[in-house]
Structure formats: structure tokens, C-alpha cells
Amino acid sequence: xxxxxxxxxxxxxxxxxxxxxxxxxxxxxxxxxxxxxxxxxxxxxxxxxxxxxxxxxxxxxxxxxxxxxxxxxxxxxxxxxxxxxxxxxxxxxxxxxxxxxxxxxxxxxxxxxxxxxxxxxxxxxxxxxxxxxxxxxxxxxxxxxxxxxxxxxxxxxxxxxxxxxxxxxxxxxxxxxxxxxxxxxxxxxxxxxxxxxxxxxxxxxxxxxxxxxxxxxxxxxxxxxxxxxxxxxxxxxxxxxxxxxxxxxxxxxxxxxxxxxxxxxxxxxxxxxxxxxxxxxxxxxxxxxxxxxxxxxxxxxxxxxxxxxxxxxxxxxxxxxxxxxxxxxxxxxxxxxxxxxxxxxxxxxxxxxxxxxxxxxxxxxxxxxxxxxxxxxxxxxxxxxxxxxxxxxxxxxxxxxxxxxxxxxxxxxxxxxx
DNA sequence: CGTCCACAGGAATGACGGGCGG
DNA sequence: CCGCCCGTCATTCCTGTGGACG
Numbered sequence: 001x002x003x004x005x006x007x008x009x010x011x012x013x014x015x016x017x018x019x020x021x022x023x024x025x026x027x028x029x030x031x032x033x034x035x036x037x038x039x040x041x042x043x044x045x046x047x048x049x050x051x052x053x054x055x056x057x058x059x060x061x062x063x064x065x066x067x068x069x070x071x072x073x074x075x076x077x078x079x080x081x082x083x084x085x086x087x088x089x090x091x092x093x094x095x096x097x098x099x100x101x102x103x104x105x106x107x108x109x110x111x112x113x114x115x116x117x118x119x120x121x122x123x124x125x126x127x128x129x130x131x132x133x134x135x136x137x138x139x140x141x142x143x144x145x146x147x148x149x150x151x152x153x154x155x156x157x158x159x160x161x162x163x164x165x166x167x168x169x170x171x172x173x174x175x176x177x178x179x180x181x182x183x184x185x186x187x188x189x190x191x192x193x194x195x196x197x198x199x200x201x202x203x204x205x206x207x208x209x210x211x212x213x214x215x216x217x218x219x220x221x222x223x224x225x226x227x228x229x230x231x232x233x234x235x236x237x238x239x240x241x242x243x244x245x246x247x248x249x250x251x252x253x254x255x256x257x258x259x260x261x262x263x264x265x266x267x268x269x270x271x272x273x274x275x276x277x278x279x280x281x282x283x284x285x286x287x288x289x290x291x292x293x294x295x296x297x298x299x300x301x302x303x304x305x306x307x308x309x310x311x312x313x314x315x316x317x318x319x320x321x322x323x324x325x326x327x328x329x330x331x332x333x334x335x336x337x338x339x340x341x342x343x344x345x346x347x348x349x350x351x352x353x354x355x356x357x358x359x360x361x362x363x364x365x366x367x368x369x370x371x372x373x374x375x376x377x378x379x380x381x382x383x384x385x386x387x388x389x390x391x392x393x394x395x396x397x398x399x400x401x402x403x404x405x406x407x408x409x410x411x412x413x414x415x416x417x418x
Numbered sequence: 419c420g421t422c423c424a425c426a427g428g429a430a431t432g433a434c435g436g437g438c439g440g
Numbered sequence: 441c442c443g444c445c446c447g448t449c450a451t452t453c454c455t456g457t458g459g460a461c462g
Contacts (some may be wrong), residue, residue: 066419110437110438133439186446248429304449311449326424326425327424327425327426328424328425346449347425347450347451347452348425349426349450349451349453350449350450350451351450352425352426352427353427353450355424356427368425368426368458369458370423370424370425370457370458370459370460371423371424371458371459371460372458372459372460372461373421373422373423373459373460373461373462374420374423374424374459374460374461375423375424375425375458376423376424376425376426376456376457376458377424377425377426378425378426393458419462420461420462421459421460421461421462422459422460422461423445423457423458423459423460424457425456425457425461426455426456426457427454427455427456428453428454428455428456429452429453429454429455429456430449430451430452430453430454431450431451431453432450432452432462433448433450433451434447434448434450435446435447435448435449436445436447436448437444437445437446437447438443438444438445438446439442439443439444439445439450439451440441440442440443440444
């Protein structure tokens, strides 16, 4: 309408039209997509099905505890089975309610119980009631309904880690109060260690049945990808090598199907942008780099100001002195940077745990070493290239000119040896 | 062989902000 | 809407420690 150059839009549309040659349905590669078939999980599907089947005859199924690492298909299998179960229940006219809640996304106990209530159409206010009150309403409402409710709590580790395991405890005991209805629980956890942290009473109740999801190996990942790729991509755009590489890379990490799908999707986007007709192994390698790059940039730019200053300190020391540095040196530079900004620095103790957090994120590598007479400290190396640091920090106005700043306190060269 | 450096890292406590309950 | 409670960040104080040096 502005009468701008028509050529610009033409180009955009043409590009898009050309790019259509790669993707047929991109959504299929998102990890929240629930496919028609779940290869290599037939055993788990069958077992979960057998555990839940009694519900169709009005009996309460055992509680189930499902665990396995991320991207092993726990959520997909559970949703898949629950969907089928719902259909069957309708067919047989069995009084069954199924409910899926992701505890990490729900956040608080209150919101978890609220979604439970919504599932059996009890209306509760957004706020204003105590957790106990809402839970009571849920209990009485459920009992009136004369049903068997299967409650799936995904990522229960988040629930237990944040709050106590009170809600979980209440839920495992809820059947003692119900007379006309019953509840079955399905708990899903990424963290196997959760079993150690859980209240033993909750644990024994929750894991009447257990289901373990092992990581996929490369061949299995390959099959999964091939199946999805058929729907996601147009015919012939995907080379065998590219699929195998995605599978191999993901298998080498944790056997994480989510990761494999991400690689494939991003590789497709890379190819699309390059106007390639076929997705090649090079595109996959580039996708790997791109994902990692984005991960690091995002992690860096989401850091708190003080963590950023710690990273910058290490950055400056390494630019000057070469490879590795130690806690004390970092703290000196860090305090100087704080002074430069007019900020009061944190304690060394605090900086020490910040360094540990950065280590856990893989942004740097820290290692405790003893230098004998010269004390015990941590040798620290930054694992992020300069360009990425600059890219991630350039958007933060608070850092100002500190990215190119030259610290003055490089006076006494105490540590040279290792 | 004991010493002592330069920190690590646990425990207890305080400050603060945001959400819950009344 | 206000007070209270709870989680998070940060400080303070503390005990622990591997090994070069004397």
C-alpha cells in the first residue's frame, strides 16, 4: 500500500515458496508432537496398558512410577496409552477420568490441584483459597462423581524439589478418604535419584509398579527419525547419511530422541536457508553447532549481572595470561570490574558458588587442585570462545565498555606454574 | 614429618520480593 | 488490599584439606 518496491516482497515470497521444497510438515519434528506410532516402545506401551486395563472393569489400577532420562519417550508413551484408554473407556461406558499434569509447568501445588479440579469440572477461584481447602473440594467433588481417576504427574521431581512432597503424600493416601471413587497415580521422573529423596511411604505407594525407559541406541533413533521424516519432509530431500548422523550424535550423548529430532529439524532449516535441495551431513553438523551456539548464547545472556561479571573477569584474564586461572585472581579482577561500575562486589564465598554454577552449565571448566605450600584452589578455564562472549554480552547496556576493558590489577604475577 | 597456604564448601542466618490467605 | 509466609540470594562464620616447603 505504501507503494514500496514490489521487488522486496516478491523476494520474500519467492524464497518462502522455494523453501517449501524441504519441509512438508515441520510440526512433526517438534518434541511435543505425539506420533501415531512409537517405535521401540512397544514393550512399555503394552506393560502400561496391562497395568491400567483393570480400570475398564471398574477396578483401581496400581500406581505406576515411570523413570528414565529425557527424550526416552516417557511422556509420549504415557499420553499415547491414556488417549487409547479414554477411547476404550467411552466404548465400554466405564467411568474413567484421565488427567495429565506437568508439575514443572504447573508450578505450584495450588495450580496442580486446580487443574485436577478443572478435569472433573469443579470450578475453583484462581486465588483466594488455601491449598487445603481446594484439596478438600477436589476430594468431595471426586467422591460424588463415582469414578476412577488416573492422575499423571509428569516431572514429579520438580514438585518434590520445589515444595516438600506433601501433595504427593496426600495424593497417595487419598483413597483412604474416598468411598465411591478411586484414584490411580502415574508419576514420571527424569531423575532416578528421586527415589532416594522421596518419603519412603510415598515411594512404596507410588511404585506399586515400575516402568523403566532405557535410552535409545543409534539404530533405534534412526528408525524413529526415518518414521517422522516421512511425514515431516518432502520425498527425497533427506539423505541417508544425514539421518544416520543425527541418530549417531544423539545416541552418543544420552540416547535422547528429543535431541535427535531437534538436530533433524534444525538441519532442515539450515538446508532451507541455503536453498539446498537435499539435507546433507554437513547441514546436520552445522545444525549441531547452531544448537550449541544458541544454547550458550542464551545461557550467557540470561545470567545475572554478577555472574556475567565473573565470566568477564575470566575472559579478561585469559586474554592476557593465556589459559588457566584461579579463584583468587578472578576475584581480584571481579572486584575491580565492580568498582568500575560502582557496584558493591559479592563475597568470595558467593563468587565461589557462582563459579560452580557456571561450571555446571558447561560454560567453564573448574577443577580443584592443590599447589602445596601455595594453597589449595580451583583452576578455571573458560569454555566459550571470545566471539560468543561478545555476542551474548553486547546487548547488556549495564556492562558498558567493560567488554574491551583492560584490568589494572595484573601487577603481581603470582601463579604461573601448574 | 609437621606446617601452613589459599582456598573449598557446609551450616546458619539475614535481606528481600512475590504470592497466598484472610 | 494488607500482612504473613516462603523461597531465593547473599553474607558470615566455620571446618577441612593436598601437598610443597622448611
